Amino acid sequence: MNLWKVVISLTILLSTASTGQTQDDTTGDSTAPPPAANDCNGFFLSYTFISREKEYPHLKNASAQPWAFKSVASILNTGKLELKAWKMFIGFHQQEILVSAGGGVLLDGNDFPASVGVNGTYIGGYPQTDLKTAIDTANDLTQIQARVEFKGTQFGLRAPGVPMPKTIKLENDGYKCPAPTRHGKSSMYACCVRNPKLKGKNVTTKYTPRQKADLTMSYDILTAYGNNYLAQVELQNNNPLGKLDHWNLTWEWQRGEFISSMRGAYTHLKDGSGCIFGAAGQQYQDFDFSQVQNCEKKPTITDMPPDKANDDKLGKLPYCCRNGSLLPTTMSKDKSKAVFQLQVYKISPDTSRIDLYPPANWKIVGTLNPSYKCSQPIRVDPQEYPDKTGLQEITRAIASWQVACNITRPKLRNNRCCVSFSSYYNDSAIPCSTCACGCENAKKCNQHAKAMLLPTEALLVPFSNRSVKAKAWAKINHFRVPKPLPCGDNCGVSINWHLNSNHKSGWTGRITLFNWEDINFEDWFVALQFKKSGKGFQKAYSFNGTMLKNPNNTIFMQGVPGMTYLMAETNGSKPGDPRIPGKQQSVLSFEKRFTWGLKVSKGDGFPSRVYFNGEECQLPKDIPTANGRRRRVNIVMIVVLVVTDFLLLRNQV
Structure with missing residues (x-):
């Protein structure tokens, strides 16, 4: 009898444990999608306000009082199609200033803190730019879902009000989204589906097709090792009226990388102290940082002068060393391109040769040249190069990303x-x-x-x-x-x-x-x-x-x-x-x-x-009118001058 009691007790315990484990798989994960996602056959977008607290200064005017807030946006692939380079719009409108966006980047390339509270903002994934399907990943949320955690400041909403965006929607071509559904006071969601009226493009590339833009930049990994890689950056001017003089390129490392050496370009600051006193110094304790090119999170890169073109250490690259001159193709096809290389070291946890991530937030400026607005890097098919030996074969990069930049018209009183x-x-x-x-x-x-x-x-x-x-x-x-x-x-x-x-x-x-x-x-x-x-x-x-x-x-x-x-x-x-x-x-x-x-x-x-x-260039608002004052020609004066000149010449003779 005692034996049966033990068996029954063990059965109940095992049953309870099994039931509890099933519930944890479906609802226990804090990143698990809400139940409404079960009815979505497409892409499930959500935005959840988490908390806020009053910031300094504390003001009596409620509309001017700043509040620190936290929120999270997510996008989940609940359909059968993989989505590459996902883009999400969030309609902020409470004078929000974003301080950080963990798991995402601002697609307009603006730096933090970024004011987004008037026209909203576009968010892309980083490092997770693509969303695979549940079918291909056995429902692995880490591959089919992306989360962006926001921290920022907002104004003008008295407690206990909840500052929610006007809307959220998927911005990738070919998708349509309904108005979001509010769930309580602090959450909203929407299910975006493929527009059946739009015919799908015949995509023949593994990754996102390369974009056409006024200026394109590619970031190609040529060789990769466990803790470092060699990258090549190529700038291509495609606009017949685009030009850059003495270009300066900046980007932002997202994972603690640093530049060990460069060829074909250089950084304005050569200093290894940022590595010594940072995470890189802790990981590479025996590394000689005195010879490191740059340890800044946001380096400024410029072209080499022409006298370095044949330098064995700094030059010897095609299309390099032109003092930052990038001409339009209407002037020179050869001089419309620039190339440089850099050796990049990574830090933990990116210690595998397949842990490859490009820098974000690319910006490029010239001396007196058009202003460019650049996209975030998008993974594209590996760049192909002719073999250096002259054989009829092609060498492919290990991985490639493209940055597409377009010229923006100057704002009023902002011309040069x-x-x-x-x-x-x-x-x-x-x-x-x-x-x-x-x-x-x-x-x-x-x-x-x-x-x-x-x-x-x-x-x-x-x-x-x-x-x-x-x-x-x-x-x-x-x-x-x-x-x-x-x-x-x-x-x-x-x-x-x-x-x-x-x-x-x-x-x-x-x-x-x-x-x-x-x-x-x-x-x-x-x-x-x-x-x-x-x-x-x-x-x-x-x-x-x-x-x-x-x-x-x-x-x-x-x-x-x-x-x-x-x-x-x-x-x-x-x-x-x-x-x-x-x-x-x-x-x-x-x-x-x-x-x-x-x-x-x-x-x-x-x-x-x-x-x-x-x-x-800025034009005048008016043109000269035909009824303006004109100087009248005095015929008598002209005759007098001609006669005087004739007499003077005659006397000289």
């Missing part, structure tokens, strides 16, 4: 070059707009006043020397003089477009480039885009001019051999004289047979967009 207009039928030139390139110190000038009209010769002197000419011109022509006077344009480069002539069969214009900077611009170019009249372009007489097919109606011009430098501003000939800008000029001729009906003097003879070295 500007345009002035003048014409043969009006004596006044319309100068660059007030504060066209920003106004840092506007205490002694009016940054909201319209720029004053000028005599055309005043465009040749710096703005600081134009005040007297501007006021005198206003007095002669009875123009109003603002008080205080308008601020200058503050641009390093200005361009004057002068409508030179207009006749029945054609017309001409003159372009003048002014360099007010202290640096020379090598291999400069300028591009003019017209709405209607560009098709009639015939010739640029002092520049090499070409009509581009893309962008349409755009004239691309560069210096002729021997004139490829736009020289820097120099001192005047005498002490106290105004500084003299570097200057180049050319006349352009146009015909009308392909563009009948043009109204040249009413706008068609002025460009709608102007670019210098890829940077879009």
Whole structure:
């Protein structure tokens, strides 16, 4: 009898243990999806607010009180299709400032702290960029689900209110999401499914197809070892109007990596102290960090000068060592590419040769060049290279990632070059707009006043020397003089477009480039885009001019051999004289047979967009009018001058 009691007791205990283990598998895991995910056949998105606490300063104004908050967003693959490079939009709107996003990155590449509380933000996975299916992974949540843990600050919601985003949705192409469902006060979720109306693209690559962009950068792993690897970075300029001078590239290491050595480029700071006193120093205790290239989390990288191209240690790479010059393909296909290599060391737990992760948050800038907005690195098929031995075989990289960057139009008063207009039928030139390139110190000038009209010769002197000419011109022509006077344009480069002539069969214009900077611009170019009249372009007489097919109606011009430098501003000939800008000029001729009906003097003879070295320049809001003041030709005075010259010459004889 006692034996039966023991058996029964053991059976009950085993049964209870078995039942408990089943419940742990389905609901006990804190990362397990909520029950609503069971009804989703696609991608289940959720956002959960965790907590918040009042931050300093403590204010009586509830709308201005800052709160520190924590929340988590997740995306779960509940369907049959794998999702590569997932992208999620979160509609923050409570003046949120994100301080960190564990498990994710901001797709716009902004640094933390990042203000996202107006237009929301786009989140991507890092290091988990792809979501596999439950079928292919036996329901392994670590491969089919991604979680992003947010920490940040929000404003304007009095306790016990819960700051929730307006919406959450999947941003990958081909998916549609309903409005999210609220679950209580602190959670929302949505099920995003494939749009059946969209035909799927025929993808022939294992990873995400390579993207087309104005500028693409690839991060290729060439060799890999347990604790380090050799990577090659390739920059490719694809925009016909894009250009970079003295480029500086930055990124952010996410897993404690450091750069041991480089070839074809270098970092602005060479210092191993960051490694010695950090996690790398603890792991590599016998490592000589005095020779390490860089230990910064966010290094700044620039191109080698040309004299290092054949250096056995620093150069000897194709497309390297051009002093940071990246030309458009319209100027040179060979010089539109740059390459450098770096030896990267990893730290624990990334000690296997398959633990390979690219840096995030790539940014690239030039001296006076367009602004680029770059994506996060996306895994693509390995890059292929021709074999170095010359054999008919291809060498593949171990792993490759692509960063796609596109040019963004400058915001108002954030340009770096500007345009002035003048014409043969009006004596006044319309100068660059007030504060066209920003106004840092506007205490002694009016940054909201319209720029004053000028005599055309005043465009040749710096703005600081134009005040007297501007006021005198206003007095002669009875123009109003603002008080205080308008601020200058503050641009390093200005361009004057002068409508030179207009006749029945054609017309001409003159372009003048002014360099007010202290640096020379090598291999400069300028591009003019017209709405209607560009098709009639015939010739640029002092520049090499070409009509581009893309962008349409755009004239691309560069210096002729021997004139490829736009020289820097120099001192005047005498002490106290105004500084003299570097200057180049050319006349352009146009015909009308392909563009009948043009109204040249009413706008068609002025460009709608102007670019210098890829940077879009700010245009004036007005054009010269035909009813402006013009100097009258005095025939009597001309006759007197001619007769006087004749008499002088006769007396000399």
